Amino acid sequence: MTSIIEVESVSKSYGGVVANRDISLNVEEGKITGLIGPNGSGKTTLFNSIVGYHPIDEGVIKFEGQEIQDLRVPQIARLGMVRTFQQTRIYNQMNCVDNMLISVPHRTSKFMDMFKPYAAELTDRAEHLLEFVGLYQKRHLISGDLSFGQQKLLEFAMALMNEPKILLLDEPTAGINPTLINGLIDRLHRANEEMGVTLFVIEHNMRVIMNLAEHIYCLAHGEMLANGKPEALQNDQAVIDAYLGAH
Amino acid sequence: MITETRTTLFYVALLTISVAAPFVFPAYTFQIALLWIMILFAVTWDVMGGQMGYNSLGNILFFGIGMYISAVVQVGLFYDVGTYTAHSGAIVPVFSHDQYFTGLVAGIIAAGLGSVILAALLSQVVFGLRGPYFAIGTLGIALSAGELIGAWDWVGGGGGIALPKYPGEPDDRSLLYYFLCFISAGATFIFFRWLYKTRFGLAINAIRDNEEKAEAMGLHTLQHKAVAWSLSAFFLGISGALFGNMTGFVEPLEVAFPTVTFGIFMVAMALLGGKGTLWGPVIGATVFHVIKEVTWTHMLGWQWVALGGLIVVNVVFFQQGLMGWAQDKWPERFGLVVDKGMSAETKGRAQ
Numbered sequence: 085m086t087s088i089i090e091v092e093s094v095s096k097s098y099g100g101v102v103a104n105r106d107i108s109l110n111v112e113e114g115k116i117t118g119l120i121g122p123n124g125s126g127k128t129t130l131f132n133s134i135v136g137y138h139p140i141d142e143g144v145i146k147f148e149g150q151e152i153q154d155l156r157v158p159q160i161a162r163l164g165m166v167r168t169f170q171q172t173r174i175y176n177q178m179n180c181v182d183n184m185l186i187s188v189p190h191r192t193s194k195f196m197d198m199f200k201p202y203a204a205e206l207t208d209r210a211e212h213l214l215e216f217v218g219l220y221q222k223r224h225l226i227s228g229d230l231s232f233g234q235q236k237l238l239e240f241a242m243a244l245m246n247e248p249k250i251l252l253l254d255e256p257t258a259g260i261n262p263t264l265i266n267g268l269i270d271r272l273h274r275a276n277e278e279m280g281v282t283l284f285v286i287e288h289n290m291r292v293i294m295n296l297a298e299h300i301y302c303l304a305h306g307e308m309l310a311n312g313k314p315e316a317l318q319n320d321q322a323v324i325d326a327y328l329g330a331h
Numbered sequence: 332m333i334t335e336t337r338t339t340l341f342y343v344a345l346l347t348i349s350v351a352a353p354f355v356f357p358a359y360t361f362q363i364a365l366l367w368i369m370i371l372f373a374v375t376w377d378v379m380g381g382q383m384g385y386n387s388l389g390n391i392l393f394f395g396i397g398m399y400i401s402a403v404v405q406v407g408l409f410y411d412v413g414t415y416t417a418h419s420g421a422i423v424p425v426f427s428h429d430q431y432f433t434g435l436v437a438g439i440i441a442a443g444l445g446s447v448i449l450a451a452l453l454s455q456v457v458f459g460l461r462g463p464y465f466a467i468g469t470l471g472i473a474l475s476a477g478e479l480i481g482a483w484d485w486v487g488g489g490g491g492i493a494l495p496k497y498p499g500e501p502d503d504r505s506l507l508y509y510f511l512c513f514i515s516a517g518a519t520f521i522f523f524r525w526l527y528k529t530r531f532g533l534a535i536n537a538i539r540d541n542e543e544k545a546e547a548m549g550l551h552t553l554q555h556k557a558v559a560w561s562l563s564a565f566f567l568g569i570s571g572a573l574f575g576n577m578t579g580f581v582e583p584l585e586v587a588f589p590t591v592t593f594g595i596f597m598v599a600m601a602l603l604g605g606k607g608t609l610w611g612p613v614i615g616a617t618v619f620h621v622i623k624e625v626t627w628t629h630m631l632g633w634q635w636v637a638l639g640g641l642i643v644v645n646v647v648f649f650q651q652g653l654m655g656w657a658q659d660k661w662p663e664r665f666g667l668v669v670d671k672g673m674s675a676e677t678k679g680r681a682q
Contacts (some may be wrong), residue, residue: 175540186533299596
């Protein structure tokens with residue numbers, strides 16, 4: 085098993101608040117890994133540290149064996165690590181197809197590539213991915229006019245358009261209606277199996293993460309509380325206490 | 332097919348009117364030439380302000396810099412600039428026909444390129460600023476450029492610098508500059524129309540809508556911003572060179588760096604027409620210029636009040652501008668439709 089992301093003893097504080105203390109974890113290539121924990125346990129902070137959104141205080145973060153803790157967000161993204169946001173971020177004045185087209189990977193782009201037109205294959209690929217998330221019919225509408233759930237699906241499709249090696253999803257099902265959630269779980273599985281994208285998912289909905297992930301890490305108060313298979317974690321007393329509020 | 336024919340007809344009609352205008356209305360040649368410069372202003376401002384979401388209040392910088400670069404090149408090719416400006420126009424050196432045109436061509440090219448270099452250098456500094464800070468920062472640069480040039484004796488300081496006198500009839504001169512302005516504005520429009528269809532167009536739109544997202548997706552944001560500003564600067568520099576030669580005399584505060592008139596007009600025109608659209612700035616510039624000229628003629632003394640009122644109404648009640656309003660009213664004409672087709676596979680077949 086090769087690890088695509090290795091986090092070694094990472095700590096991050098905001099002023100006096102220690103958001104992450106001595107966190108270590110591995111995300112295995114080709115798998116779906118989960119990250120759970122109560123509100124304020126440091127999940128999003130850890131995501132932000134991994135993708136280079138802010139500098140970390142201590143520790144090492146490796147992507148495919150290469151140290152990335154000193155790289156900046158766009159550089160890390162161009163290595164093939166893409167994240168979605170808890171508060172959905174799309175280009176809200178552009179239509180869905182344009183949102184997809186601008187999300188093509190920029191890994192190898194040269195200066196003059198800026199002035200190239202989009203090839204028909206790319207539009208075709210964009211439309212297929214929009215169909216994959218169920219937005220094909222609305223592809224010419226301005227994305228900001230879509231419902232919140234549809235915007236989340238669009239953001240997921242945009243991430244896939246970027247052909248990432250790994251996709252970090254921050255609460256992909258938050259705010260999505262329960263009947264759509266099953267469809268989304270199915271799509272995440274398909275993205276993982278058919279497109280070969282490794283997934284690293286923050287999720288609050290226990291039913292979702294138990295159905296999705298093969299290995300789960302649980303944070304509480306900025307520290308690593310437990311990790312293991314979903315079934316094992318479900319019966320772990322420390323995890324149950326953290327979620328039910330016992331200290 | 333029908334729309335294509337219509338579009339072609341529309342452009343042919345526009346071209347015909349533009350070419351015929353100075354012959355049909357010779358008394359308005361300067362005013363219409365100025366309209367072309369206004370269109371160039373609005374279109375180049377909209378690249379940043381409308382398409383990329385960076386509201387620059389200092390784009391007039393490149394207009395002034397282009398003007399000065401052109402003046403210095405046109406004079407400097409044949410005379411010593413310091414000696415020339417020291418006489419403050421008391422001695423009028425003669426430029427031959429060949430000297431005049433060699434200088435003009437070299438001046439226009441240098442103005443465009445010089446502005447690009449300046450924009451590329453400034454990009455490394457100003458794009459650390461966002462939102463209102465960017466607007467104020469660029470405004471500061473434009474204002475200080477005017478003051479700095481005003482204190483620089485070699486280029487005539489506050490007294491300014493006279494451009495070479497046109498070696499021919501005044502009517503020929505008007506026509507020459509009319510067509511140079513028309514060609515620059517047309518080239519600017521055609522260039523950006525093309526640019527917006529490339530990846531670059533979507534990239535700067537993405538920066539406008541959510542720059543953090545664009546970075547998270549791996550876009551080279553600084554590179555796009557610097558190139559967008561440099562391209563605007565290129566055309567603005569050329570417009571400065573032309574305007575300087577049209578007026579014949581350049582001085583720092585009123586002609587070269589008119590921050591509170593032209594500098595604000597370019598923003599107001601793009602907003603009026605609808606920022607972030609291709610035709611909005613063109614329509615906005617035309618409407619604004621006509622209103623400005625009419626109020627100057629018929630409401631003298633009240634013209635600034637009228638223009639100020641127009642800007643207030645625009646910003647408070649009509650933020651989307653003319654093109655934005657049209658898009659809200661007829662969304663299907665702008666392609667904002669729900670597709671009845673169910674799948675990407677069956678696209679293009681009968682449904």
